[in-house]
Amino acid sequence: MSTNLRIALRFLTARKRSMLMSLAGIIFGVGFFIVTQAQTSGFEQFFIRTILGTNGAIRIEDKIQDTIFAMAAAGHDAGASKFEVRVDRSARKYIEGVEDPALLAEALRKFRNVAGVSTVVEGSVIADSSFKNDSAKVYGINLDDHLVVSDLAAQVQRGSGSLEDFRSTPQGVLLGKVLADRLQLVVGDSFTLQAGTEQRRYRVSAIYSTGVSDIDKVRIYLHLGEARSLLKKTAGASFIQVALFDRDRAPQDAVQMEEVLRHSTKSWQEREESWLQAFKALQISAALTVSTIILISGLGMFNTLAMIVIEKTKEIAILRSMGYTRRDISRIFIWLGAIVLVIGTIGGWGLGAGVTYGVSKMPIRIRGIFSADSFQVSWNIWHYVVATVTAAVVVMTAAVIPARRAARLEPGDIIRGTSQ
Amino acid sequence: MSAPIQAGAKVALRCEGLHRYLGQGEGRVHVLRGVSFEARSGQVTAIVGPSGCGKSTTLYLLGLLDQPDGGSIWIRDQLMSNSSDLDRTAARCEHIGFVFQFHFLMQEFSALDNVMMPMRKLGRLTEEAMVARAQSLLKDVGLGEKGHRLATQLSGGEQQRVAVARALANQPAIILADEPTGNLDVKNSGLVFDLLTRLAKENGQAVVLVTHNPDIANRCDEIRPMRDGEFVK
Ligand SMILES: Nc1ncnc2c1ncn2[C@@H]1O[C@H](COP(=O)(O)OP(=O)(O)O)[C@@H](O)[C@H]1O
Ligand SMILES: [Mg+2]
Numbered sequence: 001m002s003t004n005l006r007i008a009l010r011f012l013t014a015r016k017r018s019m020l021m022s023l024a025g026i027i028f029g030v031g032f033f034i035v036t037q038a039q040t041s042g043f044e045q046f047f048i049r050t051i052l053g054t055n056g057a058i059r060i061e062d063k064i065q066d067t068i069f070a071m072a073a074a075g076h077d078a079g080a081s082k083f084e085v086r087v088d089r090s091a092r093k094y095i096e097g098v099e100d101p102a103l104l105a106e107a108l109r110k111f112r113n114v115a116g117v118s119t120v121v122e123g124s125v126i127a128d129s130s131f132k133n134d135s136a137k138v139y140g141i142n143l144d145d146h147l148v149v150s151d152l153a154a155q156v157q158r159g160s161g162s163l164e165d166f167r168s169t170p171q172g173v174l175l176g177k178v179l180a181d182r183l184q185l186v187v188g189d190s191f192t193l194q195a196g197t198e199q200r201r202y203r204v205s206a207i208y209s210t211g212v213s214d215i216d217k218v219r220i221y222l223h224l225g226e227a228r229s230l231l232k233k234t235a236g237a238s239f240i241q242v243a244l245f246d247r248d249r250a251p252q253d254a255v256q257m258e259e260v261l262r263h264s265t266k267s268w269q270e271r272e273e274s275w276l277q278a279f280k281a282l283q284i285s286a287a288l289t290v291s292t293i294i295l296i297s298g299l300g301m302f303n304t305l306a307m308i309v310i311e312k313t314k315e316i317a318i319l320r321s322m323g324y325t326r327r328d329i330s331r332i333f334i335w336l337g338a339i340v341l342v343i344g345t346i347g348g349w350g351l352g353a354g355v356t357y358g359v360s361k362m363p364i365r366i367r368g369i370f371s372a373d374s375f376q377v378s379w380n381i382w383h384y385v386v387a388t389v390t391a392a393v394v395v396m397t398a399a400v401i402p403a404r405r406a407a408r409l410e411p412g413d414i415i416r417g418t419s420q
Numbered sequence: 421m422s423a424p425i426q427a428g429a430k431v432a433l434r435c436e437g438l439h440r441y442l443g444q445g446e447g448r449v450h451v452l453r454g455v456s457f458e459a460r461s462g463q464v465t466a467i468v469g470p471s472g473c474g475k476s477t478t479l480y481l482l483g484l485l486d487q488p489d490g491g492s493i494w495i496r497d498q499l500m501s502n503s504s505d506l507d508r509t510a511a512r513c514e515h516i517g518f519v520f521q522f523h524f525l526m527q528e529f530s531a532l533d534n535v536m537m538p539m540r541k542l543g544r545l546t547e548e549a550m551v552a553r554a555q556s557l558l559k560d561v562g563l564g565e566k567g568h569r570l571a572t573q574l575s576g577g578e579q580q581r582v583a584v585a586r587a588l589a590n591q592p593a594i595i596l597a598d599e600p601t602g603n604l605d606v607k608n609s610g611l612v613f614d615l616l617t618r619l620a621k622e623n624g625q626a627v628v629l630v631t632h633n634p635d636i637a638n639r640c641d642e643i644r645p646m647r648d649g650e651f652v653k
Contacts, residue, residue, distance in 0.1 A: 003540040010528035318524050321485055322538040322586075323513020325506060412486030415520065416442075416476065 004328055007319070008335035014311055018304040023344050025297025026391055030348020031355060032293060033387040036286040038356040042377035044279040048247075050370040051272055053151030054210045056118075056241035057250045059271065060104065060257065062094035062264045094264055101237035104261055108242060113253050115243040116148030121224060122238035123231035129183040129191040136179060137218045138193065140227020143167055149243040152208065152221070161187035161206030170223060172205030178217035180207045193220070195230050202226075211371030291390055298394035301340060305333055305402035309409075316406055317414035330407035337399025344395070345388045352387070429460035432496055432593045432626035433482060439490035440477055440649075451477050453649040455491070459594065459626040464617050466637040467630045469646035475630040476598050478646070482628065483516050483596045484508040496593055513541050517587030519597035519616070519629075524583060525571035531558060531582045532567035538589040557585040561615050577608035584615055588623075595620055597629040601636060609633060 012019060098104055101119040108117045121140035126133050143166065147153055152174070156163055159177050165187075166172040173193075175185060185191055189204050202222070210216055228234055242257075244250055250267035258265040269276060309316075316329055360377040440452035451474045459465050459482075467475050480486040482493060484500055493501040495515055500508060517538075525534045535554040539545055545553065558567050561581040563574075571579060580600060587595050597616060601609035613629075613636050620627040629640070637643050645652050 003537075006540075007526075010526075013528070314524065315526055318520075318526060319537070320509065321483070321512060321518050323509055323541045323590075325509045328541070410486075412480050415480065415485060 004331040005335050008332045008339060011308055011312060011315075011332065011336060012339060014308050015304050018300065018307065019340065022297050022300040022304050023340050023347075025293060025300055026340065026344030026395065027347035027351055029290065029294030029297055030345050030387045030391050031351030033287065033290045033390065034348065034352025034383050035355045035359065036290050037283065037383035037386070038352070038377040038379065039359065039375060040279065040283040040286050041380060041383070042360075042375070043372075044276070044283070045378045046372060046376040047272075047275060047279065047370050048268070050210065050212060051268055052243075052247060053155070054212060054215055055268070055271070056149045057244040057247050057268050058242040058254050058257065058265060059239050060098065060108070060242065060261065060263045060265045061239040062096050063099055064258075064262045064264060065093040065095050098237040098240055098263060099235075101240060104240055104263065107261060108240065108257065111253060111257065113244045113246055113249050115245045116145065117243075118142065118145035118149040118241045119224065119237045120146075120239055120241055121227045121231060121233050121236075123195055123227070123233065125220070125230070126194045127179065127183060127191060127220065128194060129185050129189070131184040132182070134179065134182055135218070136193075136220050138195070138220050138222050138227050138230065140222050140224040140231070142224050146221075146241070149241045151210075155208040155210050156206045158209040158211075159207035161204065163206060166205035166221075169203060169205055170226065171200075171202050172223070173202045174221035175204050175207050176216035176219050177207050177209040178213055179220070180204065182217070193222075193230060196232070198230055198232065200226075200230055209371075211367070213367060213371075287386070294387075294391050294394050297344075298398040301337065301395055302398035302401065305336060305399055306405070308336070309333065309402045309406045312406075313409060313414050316409050317411040320409075320411035321415070326407040329409070330403040333403035333406050334396070334399050337395050337403075341392055341395040345391050348387060348391070349384055352384070429462055431458050432461045433494070433628070434458040435482060435491060435493045435501075437491040438478070438481055438488045438493070440474075440481060440486070441489050442477070451649050452481070452488070455481075455646075455649070455651060457482070457644065457651065459628050461593065461626050462621060462624040463641040464620065464627040464629065465642045465644060466640035467628065467644050467646055468632070468634075468637050471632075473646045474649040475646055479596050479598050479628065479630055482594075483518055484512055485518075513538065514590060515593045517590065517592040517595045517625075519580070519583050519587045519595070519600040521599040521602050525574075525579055525586075527571050530568050530570055531563060531574065531578075531585075534571060534582055535567075535585045535589055538586060542590050554585070554589065557588055558582070560619060561585045562611075577604050577611065580604060580608070580612050581615065584612060584619075588619055588625075591623060591625075593625060595625055595627045597627065599630050599632065601631065601633060609636065613639070 105117045105119060108114050118141060123138050125136050125138050127136040143163065153163060156174065166174055180186070183191060185204050187204050187207060190201055192199055192201050222230065244253065247268070251269050254265045254267040254270065319329065356377050356379070359375045362375050363373060364375055366372045434457070436456045438452050438455040441448055442451045443449050455478055467478065469475055481488050484493070488501055491501065492499060495511055500511055526537065532551070532554050535557055536550050539550045539553065555564065555567060558564055561584055563578060563581055566574065566578065571582070574582065584600070595616065600616065601612050604612060616627060616629070631637050
């Protein structure tokens with residue numbers, strides 16, 4: 001062990017109480033930093049999982065109406081046109097829907113990152129049970145395609161009934177839980193859907209629950225062919241939902257798909273931008289708020305070290321008289337900071353991990369943009385790293401100033417002051 | 421014991437025409453007014469004089485703890501008075517051992533640790549060798565059994581003996597003691613002084629000590645009386 005460290009360890013106890021206070025502050029600061037980050041990003045991850053499980057990673061809808069400008073852009077090489085596509089996006093004209101979904105689906109499957117493609121025909125209907133009627137949205141899907149681009153299987157499990165019944169029943173539907181409750185329908189019940197003049201009878205094969213009430217209260221899944229007949233959309237599609245292997249590449253893929261397919265293409269990041277930004281803002285504000293705990297402990301640390309310097313001036317003078325250099329003296333105080341930092345951050349990690357675990361087991365009922373039955377947390381090493389770096393910067397800054405002051409002390413002045 | 425100055429003995433420490441002003445502005449005092457002095461290896465020199473005449477100031481300058489406003493200091497023929505802080509610090513570590521009036525031990529450390537402190541800085545010995553040397557020094561000062569006591573658990577006389585052992589730790593060529601017995605009773609004073617002189621003589625070290633005690637001064641090889649910032653003899 002270095003002599004300076006050895007001396008620092010003894011000095012550590014010189015101001016036991018205020019040292020423990022600063023240490024506790026750092027432990028709490030680092031711990032809470034980790035907990036708040038684990039929670040905010042936990043909920044963000046959960047939100048992302050939910051939206052990917054319902055509306056998919058990428059959605060391809062309205063065809064771009066080719067204008068002279070757009071055609072000129074399309075002629076450019078990839079790099080340049082990518083830029084132009086972004087610039088004139090708002091000025092574009094679209095034709096509603098996808099004209100040739102089969103062709104598009106085939107083209108989409110050629111993208112390396114595409115995991116699945118599902119063609120959807122969408123339309124507004126009135127759902128009528130014997131109890132009451134309600135407006136709803138019909139989603140015509142090919143079940144097996146849609147299972148790949150959503151979490152429908154799990155969502156049905158959370159509701160009731162089974163997908164097998166839907167698969168084998170041409171008149172079967174998958175009904176959102178909220179809507180089913182409103183219409184007082186259970187699995188096996190019949191009800192009618194009306195679109196324009198067309199009215200048909202269907203049977204509830206299963207009730208699903210995504211947890212997103214905006215979806216669960218309106219969306220009714222039908223077999224694609226049924227939806228086409230009901231909505232009188234014999235060709236085309238409303239949109240194509242795409243699943244990706246690497247969800248983080250969605251924005252780049254979307255831009256490329258839009259280029260190639262000439263259809264408006266939106267990644268989940270673009271679609272949910274406002275929510276994702278809200279999560280980011282929350283995460284950053286939580287980090288800043290909790291960092292003040294670390295900052296205040298840093299001030300406490302500064303204060304404690306400054307007091308130790310004053311208390312130990314005599315010792316500093318002795319050390320200097322024995323040949324300890326200014327650098328040795330400043331290292332002793334840097335060590336003091338480092339010891340507190342190390343104990344504080346390790347303690348903080350423990351506290352953070354412990355509370356994060358505890359919170360993840362805490363029951364809480366959340367229904368809204370997503371639903372959860374317990375606190376959502378995400379375990380991410382970066383939360384620990386950022387907390388540690390923040391604490392390190394604060395504590396070491398707090399240590400450097402007293403350390404430099406201690407190093408500047410003149411041994412002659414001190415000893416003259418104490419013995420005449 | 422007041423033997424004549426041994427002519428052949430090597431000069432370990434020498435200063436010439438030292439001037440030192442202390443205080444600021446109105447309170448600025450010309451404390452040292454041309455102090456010249458030398459200390460030889462294996463000899464004990466006493467600096468005596470009334471309180472406030474500049475004895476401690478001289479000793480701190482000789483020990484390179486302070487810098488003179490004029491004049492020169494040589495440590496073993498090396499001019500040190502105007503060298504860098506780092507060089508002076510290194511010279512303190514290697515060549516100079518201090519005993520202060522108020523024993524000045526590191527309170528949180530054991531007697532053994534205190535004695536090892538200069539050795540650790542010098543770093544010439546292994547940990548085992550340092551422990552062994554510190555133990556033998558403590559035995560020399562009669563504290564062989566109390567090495568593991570904290571400084572606070574020792575009496576004043578014991579603490580001053582630990583300070584003597586610490587001053588001898590790196591076998592410095594020069595030992596400077598500022599009223600090392602000033603705070604001790606007669607019995608302890610004699611004990612500490614005997615220790616200092618005996619060990620120094622055995623090792624051929626130059627000892628300079630400031631004292632008010634005429635008995636002790638008379639037992640030194642040489643006495644240099646001081647008045648108003650100058651040696652008068
Ligand atoms: N910081 C200071 N400012 C002004 N005068 C000082 C200061 N420190 C010491 N002195 C003066 O210097 C003189 C010498 O002090 P010192 O060397 O400690 O005397 P001694 O050790 O001989 O008793 C004294 O008169 C003292 O008052
Ligand atoms: Mg004095």
